[in-house]
Amino acid sequence: MREPEIDTSKIPRDCMKSAGEPTYSIRSFFHHLQKSQLRMALLVAGLSWLLFAIVQLSGTLDALELGSLDWRFQLLPRLYQADSSVVLVAIDQNSLDFFEHQSVHWPWPRQFYGLLVSYLHRAGARVIAFDVDFSGHDIDRLEIEGHESDSAFADGMDRSGNVVLAAQLSIQEQGDQAGGSLVKRFILSGTPGLPSQPAFTRVVAPIQAFQNGAAKLGIVNFESDVDDICRRVSLGFRFAGGWVPHFSLASYAEANGLQENQLDSLLAARVRSNEGRHVIYWYGKGGPTGAFRYYSFHSLIYSELKIQQGLPPDVPLRQFAGKIVIVGGSAAGLFDFKPTPFTSLEPYPGMEIHATVLSNLLDGHRVREMRSVWPYLLGLVLSLAAALIFFMARKVLYSVPAVVAVGLLYGGIIFLVFYHSGWWVPLVGPEVSLSGTFLASAIVSYATEGRQKRQLRKAFNRYLSPQVVTEIVENVDQVELGGKLIEGTVYFSDIKDFTTISEQHSPKELVGLLNEYLSLASDCILRNDAMLDKYIGDAVMAIFSAPIPHPDHAKVACLTALEVQRTLGEYYTEKSKRHGTVNFKTRIGLNSGNMIVGNIGHTNRLDYTAIGDTVNLASRLEGVNKMFGTDIIVSESTLNKAGGVVRARELDFLRVKGKQIPIRIFELISENQALPDITEEKLGLFAEGLNLYRAKDFARAIARFEAILRIDPHDGPSTTLRDRCDTLSKEQLPDDWDGVFTLTSK
Template sequence: MRRLRGWFTRITAFRIGLFTGLAFAALHVLQLAGRTDVPVLTRMEGALTDLHFLQRVKLLGSEHSGQVVLAAVDEAAIAKFGRFPWDRRVIAALIDKLDAAGAKAIGFDMSFSDEDLGGQFAGAKRYRKRFEDISLAAPRNRAAIERFDEAESQIAGAASALQLLNRKVKADAEPIYQTAKGRLADGAQKLTASRETFDGLVKQHEAYGAELDQDLGGLDPDSVMGESVARCAAKVVIGVVMLTEPEMRDLHPQDAEEVARQMTAMQIHQPEWRVRADSPISTPLKLTWAKQYAGLRPPLAPILKGTKWIGYFNNLPDFDGVIRHTALTMRVGERYYPSLDASLAAVALGLGPQDIIPITQTPEEGALLESIDFGGKVRVPVDGRGLMTINYLGKDRTFENYSVADIMDGRKDAELRGKIVLVGATAQGTFDQRITPLNKITSGVETHANVVENILSGRFLRRGLGVDLAEVALALLAALGFAFLFARVKVRHALPVLAVCVVSVWTASSVAFWAGYEVFAALPLAELGSMFVLVTVYRYATEERDKRQLRKAFQLYLNPEVMEEMLEHPENLQLGGREDELTVLFSDIRGFTGISEKLEATALVHLLNEYLSPMTEIVLRKRGTLDKYIGDAVMAFFGAPVQTAAHAANGCDAALEMIETLQRMREKWRIEEPALPQIEIGIGINSGPMVVGNMGSSQRFNYTVMGDNVNLASRLEGLTKEYGTHILVTEQTLIAARKGLNDEGAYTVRELDAVRVMGKEEPVRLFELRRRGPATTEEMPLLDGYARALALYRARQFADARLLFESLLKRFAGDGPSALMLARCDRMLSAPPATGWDGVFRMEHK
């Protein structure tokens, strides 16, 4: 339990990223459950959806079935028929023309709820409308007459109660009782007389209204349009407007109820819950989460009388005013009505209003909607409120726009046959400006055309439980994957990786969108951005702190370039040590004890500083690590903390340059400080596996190397004085240096001997490192002669070997290795080695 608690409380870059991703996944679950809403994400999602539409149209173009066309009230039509809205007789003629042309369905994206008061009898029609408002025969005013029945019933009840009291009235109260009884009888007579008078007035108002209708009959544009609608009732959908509660205040309750009664046949089927889409068994429901309105404003009575189909054309813009969804059904109380788009699609499919069935997600009242079933032919996916995401297929005029002027002139008859015709205003100044994902300003009829096309072609943007679960799963996987990625990738590569991830997420969401799925894009992108910022800031803060600590620890003994590379790869610096193939170098001033005795302390310190400074600079420049100063000795190693295949070559180059630099320094000292003694150094180099790391305590440690190969390099440095040479390297170093440079002739060397050092039985071949590159002509005799002499020595031909070594010393006076081997030949001649001697000399001292 403690480990688990520690895992959650210990902060790392991975955990920061993981918890951030999990927070976004949880937020998405809450959004799907309807428990919360993040306006920023909602706005971002809407904008990205619009971008999906624009991207698809640009890359794939606009394609549709061609079965939906627009009868446009455009500038040409207005020039022909006058200012819009037109006389209803023009609309009636348009209906007849479209029917004659063979249109399959006709829908009006306009309302006909206001009486047409234009024309020759405008004044009379206004009087008729005003009379309808104040007439006692009007439905809204009949209620006042019906209250007479209530009053008569109440008076009769009072008289009966008074009659019952007559038995209990005392003699002295009899006059009061008779007075009350008489007044009730008088009131009843007057009420009856008033009722008879009002009944007469109602009959007179009805007769007068009928006379007005007869006088104006045959001339009323609304009646003319109503007759045209009745003739084509099976294919004409009349637009209506759903009303909110404040808008319903202008409509009398009795009128609203009368409207609902008249439009009963135009309602769609009650919602159902089904176990399966094709199941014949269903559970009817009354209340759902479908969008609810207080009522609707119907067409005028002459138009409504012959109407079979209605459809509301209310728009439901999102928070930013863009229309991305449409409600295919809305409810008024327990009554459900279709949208203009749903009605037109049903007409085109040969269905009736009762064939449009809202399907719920669950069988209880107040359930969320799942889809709208069109007679089993099409099942439209919707969200819980009955909203369908509009799959816009293109920009303005994606659908054919035919001017009403051209239609009425008969120039589009062939194009209209079998088409679904939407009649709407498109001329500037005649329509409500709508905003869609593809257009900043467009007419509403274009939106309806896209919806009808979506329903009939089945090109939906689908959501549902499957998509929701997939999004949650992807959010969780993204939390794990992105956290791991941003925690492991180098900080300087984090931004390019973020760009790749953003492109990948966008590509995946675009492919899903093009395949017809409405998937999220904003949340994973916001998740990506948040994880990137938090993890990168944390890593910058912690890595910069670690870099400062490492820089402080290594800046004194690391090449700046190597140090920066190490800071970029701190994983190479494992605290506690690791074993690796490295090269170690030891250098020492010969006879330093005698030199220190001859110099004062200040002079000695000055000499050491002047000597060690360039030697250290050489080591660092050759990508070496300065391990330590041991008095006058320098210890350095190559290949750590930053690994390199050329570690042995770097060590050899550093040794050669140290010798060359010392020669220049001696010349300088000879001129500037002639009192200084002659300084010679010896350098031993060995390569092989050794342990490198921070050695010491937690309070104080040193970055160093340890192992037998380190000890061997130290012994080689001591042997340089014995062999009378400056640089000794082992066979392992020589092989590694040539391999690192991929050049067998990279160095000029002379094999001096094979020795067996104390504590080890494995012989070590010793080489004198002379220069970088091939040997010079002057030194070839020495190298060849020494090699022949060494071969004779190892073959136990000590006398012949002695003659060669002696000859080399005469020609190359002062050659230390030849002098050493000459003396060793003398010892071998006086005391020959035992039988089985392998030519390896055993060192008896360290």
């Protein structure tokens, strides 16, 4: 069967390649992307975010994010204060030492706790909660048998009717001793809103007599995050087909008289973390100097004994009226300190964690954790921001501060949000996404745009100065090497009497002196971001606003000219004192206007320079200094564009050779500042003389200029105009004489 013919004229030429030659490549793909900074930014942001999402999903950043939550508590002032109705009775080192001196060793007789309950009940405490292990019977002592001591405590609880005890749950494993049991009334029905957790099968609980006397029972299981720090607690625990409330929740229920159904609704409605647990709002460091009021255990026992003896107590009863009292260990030897965000500042007893959670429940204080999808969404937003900033700014000088500013702004916002509302907005993940995207952008840029810049530099170094090449490489879009009309200021300078000076030195000496002078002048020019165009013997040509445009080119050019004169003057004055060397004086001409810049010359030797009337006039103005005996002459256009940053005096209204339109020229004197009185007087007299000269009142003009010369015999412009007035006064001038002086030489 004959194969059909293919009309190759309809196939794009790019597709007609030899067999085995790839039609597309990664390099061409990136080259295509590089044509659109937006497409490149979106691609890099997407890939970087995908990598971040994998890292975030793996849990690698979890510990850092949890640490950032700690920073918010540690660095920010407290929005909320701990509830003052919650107080702590500490089994502290003072209490242990006190009873040790009485020959009562730890563990203490249970009757001590009965005395404490009696005192607090007498004081009108709202709740008495023990974060103490009562899972075993008391031991027999010389002064009292164990069962009697237990009965004293149980009777005290029964009389008080508001005691909450603690239990601990675990999962029964092979080899474990059998656990205790819970009274059925402490096991609530259902599992409302409990976090995802295993059903516990073993309990370490108070003895039966204590459970019978207690009003409530709560679980004191310690829960920590991946970095072993406590920040979240489960408010309920599955056990024996139902659930048991957390110790803090049980104390809250007792304080407010809540029934089982009310606890169910509270637990279901409570704002929790993504894991279904309560995120603790911390009030500050732990311990007696922290957020909660502490009382030493022995002081209350001693107070109760005094009351029973008819004596006033050491601790007034009124201090516990209506209080929720949590009793627990704070002595180091009891090993009940737990790691929290504030452990580095002060050891944190376990009972104070329960007090903090209880205060949260009482006052509605909470940390609102955002849903787990938010780190990914915020990370995507910051990834896009980083990539867009990098590829749109295109300069590290701008992009790095901008990305840092975005990162700081984001961090500042989430800290403020946390302070004012308690929302835990993810910090680490989105910031990692921002940083990773910026790093990826830099790598991709170096591999694509950086490669293009290196090729440009290599290609143009053959015929352009390194400065111009750098400008081109960093601002490719703004530079047109083929020729471009710009507005700028041209700087021309040469050395006064250089021909005479050159005759007095050997060639070697002259070259050394000239290089010294050119280095000083060039440093000033380059320091002010001008393009040093060329050296022509002792002359220097520079362009302000090329190849990259600068709106304040005239101002910078004027200030640069003054800086050059000041630098040269100071240098040669100091050097002449030490070596008596030649003192070069430079004359400068400045002119602003439109000019053409671009590569000009032979194909094998191009020079990036400027041409046009603006350039020519700047060169002429430099030469006019010789006629007036001045150092810096600027055109009217330059002075107007400089915007009042300098002081100048008008010299003349002249017409240069080859031009019909006259221009006003000015001597640049100084930066815009107050001048000595004698200088101000000279400028005033000169302005009067110039006006009289233009009015053809030459006699009075001469008088003004001579008055200046009596003050300063070396004032060149006054000498020039005095002599001109003298000459013109002897001539017959036409009636329409306009005061314009025409130059007959360049």
